[in-house]
Every structure is written in C-alpha cells, then in structure tokens.
Amino acid sequence: MKSFNKKCVTLMLALSTLAGWAHAEVQTLDRVVAVVDEGVVMESELNAKLRGIVAKLRASNTELPPEDVLKAQVLDHLVNEQIQLQMAKRAGAKVPPEELDQMIQRIRASNNLSEAEFARELAAEGLSLAELREDLRREMLVRQVQQGSVNRRIQVTESEIENFLNSTEGKFWTSPEYQLGHILIAVPSGSSEAQIAELEAKAHALREEALAGADFRRLAVANSAGQNALEGGDLGWRKVAQLPTLFADNVANLKVGDVTEPFRSGAGFHLIKLHNQRGGGEVLIEQTKARHILVKTNEVVNDTEAFDKLTELREKILAGADFAELAKEHSEDLGSALQGGDLGWANPGQFVPAFEETMAQLKPGEMSQPFRSQFGWHLMQVLERRQQDMSDTMIKNQAANLLRSRRFEEELQVWLQEIRDEAYVELKL
Numbered sequence: 342m343k344s345f346n347k348k349c350v351t352l353m354l355a356l357s358t359l360a361g362w363a364h365a366e367v368q369t370l371d372r373v374v375a376v377v378d379e380g381v382v383m384e385s386e387l388n389a390k391l392r393g394i395v396a397k398l399r400a401s402n403t404e405l406p407p408e409d410v411l412k413a414q415v416l417d418h419l420v421n422e423q424i425q426l427q428m429a430k431r432a433g434a435k436v437p438p439e440e441l442d443q444m445i446q447r448i449r450a451s452n453n454l455s456e457a458e459f460a461r462e463l464a465a466e467g468l469s470l471a472e473l474r475e476d477l478r479r480e481m482l483v484r485q486v487q488q489g490s491v492n493r494r495i496q497v498t499e500s501e502i503e504n505f506l507n508s509t510e511g512k513f514w515t516s517p518e519y520q521l522g523h524i525l526i527a528v529p530s531g532s533s534e535a536q537i538a539e540l541e542a543k544a545h546a547l548r549e550e551a552l553a554g555a556d557f558r559r560l561a562v563a564n565s566a567g568q569n570a571l572e573g574g575d576l577g578w579r580k581v582a583q584l585p586t587l588f589a590d591n592v593a594n595l596k597v598g599d600v601t602e603p604f605r606s607g608a609g610f611h612l613i614k615l616h617n618q619r620g621g622g623e624v625l626i627e628q629t630k631a632r633h634i635l636v637k638t639n640e641v642v643n644d645t646e647a648f649d650k651l652t653e654l655r656e657k658i659l660a661g662a663d664f665a666e667l668a669k670e671h672s673e674d675l676g677s678a679l680q681g682g683d684l685g686w687a688n689p690g691q692f693v694p695a696f697e698e699t700m701a702q703l704k705p706g707e708m709s710q711p712f713r714s715q716f717g718w719h720l721m722q723v724l725e726r727r728q729q730d731m732s733d734t735m736i737k738n739q740a741a742n743l744l745r746s747r748r749f750e751e752e753l754q755v756w757l758q759e760i761r762d763e764a765y766v767e768l769k770l
Contacts, residue, residue: 375416376767377423382416390415392467393476400466416770421757422483424764428490429482436481444477445470491756495748497741505740513582514743515736517620519592521576521584521613522557527566528609544603544610551600557614566609578619588613626689629700630725632664632682635674637717647718651711655720658708664722673717686729696721 375382394415398405405411449459463473505511526544528537547564551557558573565574581589588611591601595615603610634654636647654671658664665681672678690697695714703709703723711718 372769374769375420375423376765376769377420378427378764378766380423380427382419382423387412387416387419389467389472390419396466412770416768420766420768421761422479424760425483425486426479428760429486432486432489434482434485436478440481441474441477444481445474487753487756491749491753492745494752494756495745497744501744502737502740505744506736511740513580515620515740516580516582517618518578518580519595519615520578520617521588521592522561522616523567523569523574523576523588523614524557524561524565524612525567525570525608526564526603526610526612541603541605541610544612548600548603548612551612551614557600557616574614587611625728625730628686628688628727628729629723630686630727631684631700631703631721631723632668632680633674633677633684633719633721634664634668634672634682635717635719636671637673644713644718648711651718651720655708655711658722664708686727 371383371385373381374384374387391412394411395405406414449456452459452462454462460470463470468476506515524544524547526540526547528540532540543564547560551560558575561567561570561574567574569575581592584592587604587606591604591611592613592615595601595613597615597618600612600614603612605611634651636642636650638644638647642650650671654662654667658667665683668682669678672682674682677684687700692700693714693716695712696719699709699712699719699721700723703721705723705725708722709720711720713719
C-alpha cells in the first residue's frame with residue numbers, strides 16, 4: 342500500500358508540473374517595449390492603444406496602414422507621452438477626480454448616450470470605462486505640461502499686436518458682430534406709383550408695430566418676401582463686412598432693439614432689426630482698489646498665532662493706527678508691503694477665490710476680519726471702486742492670445758523634438 346501511495350503521489354506531482362507547463366505556454370506574458378528615462382512602455386499598453394486606434398479608424402472607414410507602420414507610430418506617440426507624464430510628475434501636476442468625472446459626463450451628454458449605451462460604445466472601441474478614465478487623465482496631464490512649457494517660449498510683442506490690429510484681418514476680427522432680423526416688402530416690377538406708396542406705407546406700419554413691442558420674427562413670417570422669412574427673417578450673426586453695402590449703411594448706427602426706417606432696393610422695401618450685438622462699444626469693468634497685510638504660516642507661526650496677530654493689528658487700526666504703516670512693518674507680501682499693502686486697481690478674477698470673495702463683500706472704507714487663503718492669513722481694506730472702460734485692453738489681450746495660439750502648434754513640434762532628443766529612449770520591439 343505504501344508503495345502504491347508513493348507512486349500515486351509521484352504521478353500527481355508529474356501531472357501537476359505538466360499542467361503548470363501547459364498553462365505557462367498559453368499564458369501571455371507582458372514585456373517592456375520601450376525604456377524612457379525612469380519609465381517604461383509595456384507591450385500591453387501598446388496593444389491596448391493599438392486596439393483603440395484601429396477601432397476608430399475602422400469606424401471612420403479609414404484605410405489602415407501596414408501593421409508594422411501603425412505599431413511604430415503608436416509606440417512613438419506613447420514614448421513622447423511617457424516623457425511628458427514624467428515631466429508632469431516632477432512638477433507635481435495632478436488631475437482632480439471630479440474633473441475627470443465632469444469630462445466623462447460631458448462626453449456622454451454630447452453624444453446623447455445613456456450610461457449603458459456609453460459603455461457599449463466604449464466596448465466597441467476596445468475600451469473600458471476605467472481605461473477611458475486613465476486615457477483622459479493622461480491627456481489632461483500632457484496638456485498641462487504642453488501649455489505651461491510651450492506658452493513660456495512664445496513671446497508676442499506690442500508692435501506685433503498693433504500691426505495685427507491695424508491689418509485688414511485685424512480690423513475684421515475686432516469689428517462687432519450683429520444679430521439681425523430682416524423683413525422685405527417686395528415691390529413687383531411694373532408697380533404703379535400708388536402701389537409703391539401703399540407698399541412703403543405697409544413697411545412703415547410694420548416698423549411701428551415692431552417698435553411698439555410686436556414680435557419682429559412673427560411679423561417677418563407673416564409679411565416678409567425675403568429668403569429667411571420662414572425662419573423669422575433671421576440673418577444670424579454678421580459682421581458689417583459680411584453684409585450687403587445697402588444693409589451695412591443702415592445697420593451702423595442701430596442700438597440693440599432698434600428697427601431701421603424702411604429703405605429701398607431694387608427688390609422692395611427693407612426693415613432691419615438689431616436683435617443683439619457682441620463686440621464693439623464700451624466694455625465696463627468694475628475695478629477695486631484694496632490693500633492688505635499678509636501673515637504667513639510656517640513651522641514657527643501656526644494658524645492661531647497668525648489669526649491673533651492680525652486681530653491685534655485690526656484693533657490698532659480701528660483705534661486710529663495707520664494701516665499703511667502697519668503693512669510696511671508687518672506684511673509678508675513683499676510685493677505690496679513697501680506700498681503700505683496697496684494692491685492697486687484690480688480687475689475681477691485677478692486674485693485667488695478666498696481673496697476675491699472677501700473683497701466683494703466689503704464696501705469702500707470697510708476692513709475685513711482676518712481670513713485665510715492659500716498664501717496665509719490676510720487683513721484687507723477696500724479703498725475705492727470704479728467703472729473702467731477696458732475695451733482697448735481686452736481687444737489687445739484677445740489679439741495677443743490669437744497670435745500666441747497660431748504659433749503654439751509650430752512651437753509645440755519644436756519643443757517635442759527637443760525633449761525627445763534630451764530623453765534616454767531604448768526601443769525593444
């Protein structure tokens with residue numbers, strides 16, 4: 342019996358070993374396909390990316406390149422991505438989970454898909470929701486790195502902005518846009534003077550109705566012979582340069598809600614209503630002039646001590662001490678301390694949220710309680726508020742952003758080549 346048991350055990354061990362070998366033979370082992378500085382690209386990552394790209398190309402009826410060519414392209418992309426992800430990690434860049442949630446919800450909503458339908462669409466592209474989430478996280482990190490690194494390399498000078506704004510393109514780009522409605526009272530050829538006068542009187546009557554509050558779009562549907570009559574006479578958003586000369590001459594001086602006097606063309610009598618306008622005119626921004634005292638927290642000064650110090654300074658100021666002198670003596674904001682804590686005239690959105698919220702709650706002359714921001718503890722006093730026309734500043738800022746965005750793609754390619762040249766990359770395909 343002992344001999345039999347020993348043989349059985351030996352046989353079972355042999356079978357177990359053979360089964361292990363068989364399992365090892367069919368199991369696909371992952372492997373490194375590229376070493377990139379301190380990181381690697383795995384074959385599973387490459388294959389997953391390939392599956393997604395092939396699915397998208399097939400869905401768009403795009404002819405696939407040879408497999409080896411496509412694989413090399415995808416690996417090159419993953420190597421560049423790995424370099425940038427390592428840069429993001431070194432810089433401490435992160436993507437908050439809620440931002441990823443919002444991005445996924447926007448993608449789903451824009452495609453009008455339920456959660457189940459969305460999951461099926463992802464599966465058809467060879468993706469799970471977790472894989473999509475990770476892809477989006479990587480894309481957002483890479484975008485942060487690119488924008489931070491490339492934008493610093495792009496300088497737009499004042500003379501370049503001025504030259505652009507003075508060019509034909511610049512003048513067209515900065516000109517206002519008008520949302521217009523149109524009614525045409527057609528005058529048939531061969532009409533008598535009496536008929537023409539009657540049609541002109543009809544145009545005047547329609548204008549009076551519109552100015553009295555009647556819906557211009559309803560009037561257009563019922564009376565206009567224009568091509569857009571059944572759309573309420575809507576001409577959409579147009580710049581003056583995109584309008585027929587006759588229309589442009591009559592629109593130039595309209596205010597929102599105005600309707601032109603009837604004007605004549607070969608087709609008949611026209612009425613134009615300015616429904617809305619964007620661009621052009623004054624852009625009034627409420628600016629705030631404030632000053633503050635900053636006390637930072639560190640290993641020596643904790644939150645309670647910073648709060649108590651500012652509370653004591655506040656009591657001194659209420660008792661008659663000079664805010665500016667105390668700011669010069671105690672504020673740790675080096676940029677404003679020498680000016681008595683004066684921050685100058687500030688536009689909305691210029692400061693961090695905690696600072697903005699406190700500033701908005703204060704009336705001119707009022708002083709806050711001590712409050713905390715990411716920089717430390719503050720004591721703030723609002724000095725003045727004013728309405729400032731920022732039209733020219735905003736136009737120049739928009740022009741600078743446009744010129745910068747035009748250069749971004751070109752500069753991005755140069756930067757990508759530079760970081761690739763500087764990285765250690767070893768392909769193992």
